[in-house]
Amino acid sequence: MRNTFVDAYPDQARFIRRVFATSFTAFAVGAFFGLIQALHRTDILRVVESPTYYTVLTGHGVFLVLSFTIFFLVGVYQWAVTDSLERRPVDMRFTWGWYGLMVLGTLLAAFAILAGFVESIDVSANTLFTFYAPLQGHPIFYVGLVLFVVGTWLAGADWFRSWLAWKGEHPGERIPLPTFMVLTTMIMWYISSIGVAVAILAFILPWSLGIVDSINPTLTRTLFWYFGHPVVYFWLLPAYLLWYILLPKLSGGRLFSDPLARVVFILFILLSTPVGIHHQYLDPGIAEGFKFIVMTNTMFLLLPSFLTAFTVVASMEHGARQRGGTGYVGWLRALPWREPAFTGMALAGLVFAFGGFTGIVNAGMNINYLVHNSLWVPGHIHTQVGTASALTFMAGSYWLVPQLTGNRLVGRSIGLVQVLLWFIGIVFMTNSMYRGGLVGIPRRTAEPQYEGFQYEVAAGSVGELNAQLAIGGILLFISAMLFLALMLLTLFNRDSEPVDNRTIPAPLSGPEDSPAVLDNLKLWAAIAAVLVLLAYTIPLASIVTRGGLFGPDIGPFPVTIEGSGSIELVRMGLEFALETVSR
Template structure:
């Protein structure tokens, strides 16, 4: 195995290329816009559910619910991930060439067109089908085509990113690839594999059906193809946050990361076990044999391993940092952490939210416990403290150093103070709202429904307190969104400086140790990923075509 010299391991540059920066910034502008629109829709939902607010201008509740899901869960996250990954590649592997950057711009504009198409149909109330777009709910065909274009746009952008990664490998044979570039490639490979499911169901089922070319649709197949994509989607959101945790956080602290090789291994395990697990979202669905549900539950629990590896790595960094600052007691290191640095506080609060989020995920994926919470607002609460806290707060932290780095500015005291206000306000709002959702879900409150649909005074009385708490939490979250927008504007419009904010990238304790060879063997990684997917899905999907199972043959529209 090859030993690497210090010169070989140093990144070729310390800044994002100026031409790449324009592409990254274009994506980040969409993030801010989507956050404001989606956040407003979320606030209105909580107010409606409280029973003390009616929507004006004939706006429908499910219209808002669809907008909230699509614009935040898909549009905002996709644009951030494309922008951040391009920045990470440019920072650690060097500038994109003209072809790679052009693919990034084409992907950006295809995503933009798709977003506008979908948003138009939602605004016209022609696509109130939620972001999961379950049949038999049917949207206008333009909505489905728009969502397909958003996915295609990511494929095009990812193609440019993968070209940059493999070009670095060709130009630097025998060297360990920069960690952030490696992580980006793993996340992109997972994305290509998992989006086969949603692309297939949209193009071959929903588009023909919405055009009236076919009369029926295989509901079980459509749900299965969606969740083949849908659970990996969660890790597509999460892995960029893990990139920041592993590769950026230690540098923010002024410390070294725990283990470069462990970080790579954790990402490989996420690649293997993030896709063949979607059926655990369908534990109560007919048409899928119990054995295959059980198998995918086991595979789901395998994801706990890289999650625990990440937790161990990060808290090892925190404790080491604290010890170096003079901490001696069991937990004294906690007080030594940089609690006045908004970048760190945003990250750390997000990590803390992931602890109850992970525990809730274990419950959701467990067959019998899932029966209690399935299709209740508990699921919504879980979704918000996994995606709406760890992921989004880490995205905010990333934008704090990324935006001024791209525009030639510096984080000043006002920006840092806004970042701290954002972290604590977001944590307060999300804590109140998600706790209310979890407690209401344990008492049977349904997800997606409005207060007026609950029916029965006794039932409504039992849930009313939790609905009001949701509105309170949602209000704090909306205040936090306003702070985030102000922070965004502050970071991109302040005075330019010579000492530009850095894009921090950490070194690791094992920085110059050789890479584990099989972890860098992309052919092997693809074969193992494909094998696990085939094992988990071949028989269940075959049965949906060959066996007379309730729900598998579709339905008649009339």
């Protein structure tokens, strides 16, 4: 008998389908913007004016690294919690509620960004997704971001609630691994997203509404990066979850070690946040000592990824040997390379390993001078979130979406072409970006062609680098569209056989091999909080002492249109809401 997720939990499957649809819509828009950028930067085709490029770039960032990734995360986590606890949420209305809030937040932020294309609407937010003050976007942009983040907080609360309910029914049992991963990710997220919440609610939003006049740019920037590095793990951990939970099964075996998987996620709770200042190595106003401390923390953050590399490869090898593979490397041939779900994840892992080493370069505080804010950095981002996460999500969808719909995947071999295209596209594009960064081509610019100088490319030429970037961008866009087409066709596929079984085989070394203290989430959260206080109290105090809470008289620099009536409107609306609440 067929045993898919949708058969067991039809209402949950419907919910997750909706969440994935939202995620993939954001992906479609973000991918299209990416294509525009790849062609614009390289001066191959410029369909927008260069100032409008920054509207496109803001959308590319927000829609892909916030909407696409985080909606996919909540979908996968909803699946993981439901499937591993074998229970529905305590109150499904609450579940729909947080999803609604995330959608509302996304729509508001998207409106503020996209209105930048329309001159007759006096709203825009060309701040890029990092919104460094004193660049100022429309308040609706910030309100949208806050609602979105609050939505994710409630999602976490929902999963904790499910777990507590489960715990009542299963006293003394170990937390099932997928749920453990979800809960630890959310603890990391709660600790880290406080930073961006404070930056927006206490400083940037009041300032964009004209309630306060000035801002301390170093303070808001530091609070952003307090959140900005852990957020990359928020993109990455759902991919880790799929590598640990799904990839061993797809390989034909089982997870190598449950205890080490738990250790890895705990390390992420502890180390993800007290490292954010490594994005500010070149910031004035922050002492060298603090930068040194985060450098060492960052290096230790390599450990969970090294452990993951071992466990994932060991699990794959185990699977391959179950399938009849032999020899030192010969077992590789026994893996199911024809399955896009497997091949996509394996390629994503490979790219992630390479990207990890480029990350070590970024983290080396003195080498950072060479690559900081150069095209090298988006090269790194696109190998990590743009492939390790995104390609894993797409590959995972080839297995998950049939589970959520009960429909057989349409076009398995096209799926294989799709993941290969993504891999080839990313190799071309990031090769160009890494090399371009090393010769000094800057990131985040519409026209990296300057009048006063030429780049000195040691091997190859700028033309060749541009060609690679554009070819890569085009291949990635084609791949993204293929993926979306296959998803759409699968959704409407009437053919329901054969679909894989939903069960995940138990690990070789189960939770009984690890001490119960690993499941003491309060303990790890407390240690993480102490580490954050140690890493951030003195730097933040020093930044506030230097520049004041609201800065040394630094006025706004709106990248939205001046004298905007709509800002007044938002301000009145908020004041009204606050009054209503305070009554």
